[in-house]
Amino acid sequence: MSAHQGSSACRISVDPSTADVLRIEAKKVFMFNHEPFEDFIDYVPAKQLVLADIFRDATAVIDALGWDPDTVPQRESVEVALTPGHVQQLHRRRCDLLDTNLDLLDNIGADNDANAIVMSEIHANRHATEALNRVFDAYADTITA
Structure with a gap:
């Protein structure tokens, strides 16, 4: 909910x-939620609003963080507003990252160069998962305070 x-x-x-x-993960929310928009006009207004909220919440997060990381001034911390709906989307993203890592492990084989690429992807996904866990912890601490 927005x-x-x-x-x-x-x-x-x-x-x-x-x-x-x-x-990045907020931008991926756009990518992984685009299909329902293909039939957007056919939905009742209430469902249209629910779908719009997914994009609205992701947009608000990216607006707060800056769309282009190369143009964002370096700060010690950034304040961002998260809605329960966006946190739910981020939980789905974390599950996707974990599932992807399990799938990537199946690609480990005898080729050291290929393994290095797979391990790099696993490390990047693990880093993203850890960052999302920090977001979830901060969110939980704030809503229970």
């Missing part, structure tokens, strides 16, 4: 490394 519907967004601070991962 903040405009009355669900309060929770503000958390994230370090630059976590912000980079959060930006």
Whole structure:
């Protein structure tokens, strides 16, 4: 649910490394939710609003973090507002990252060069998962305070 519907967004601070991962994962929310928009006009307005909220929440996060990491000034931390709906989307992304790592392990073989590439991808996914865990911890701490 988006903040405009009355669900309060929770503000958390994230370090630059976590912000980079959060930006990418919020952009991936767009990628992995595009299919329902193909039939958007056929849905009842309530379902259209639910779908729009997914994109609205992701957009708000990216707006807070900056769309282009190369143009974002270096700061010690960045404050970002997360809605429960966006946190739910991020939980799905974390599950996808973990599943991808399990799939990548199947690609380990005798070729050391290929293994290095696979291990690099696994490490990147693990880094993203750890960053999302920091986001979830900060979010949980804020909503229970």
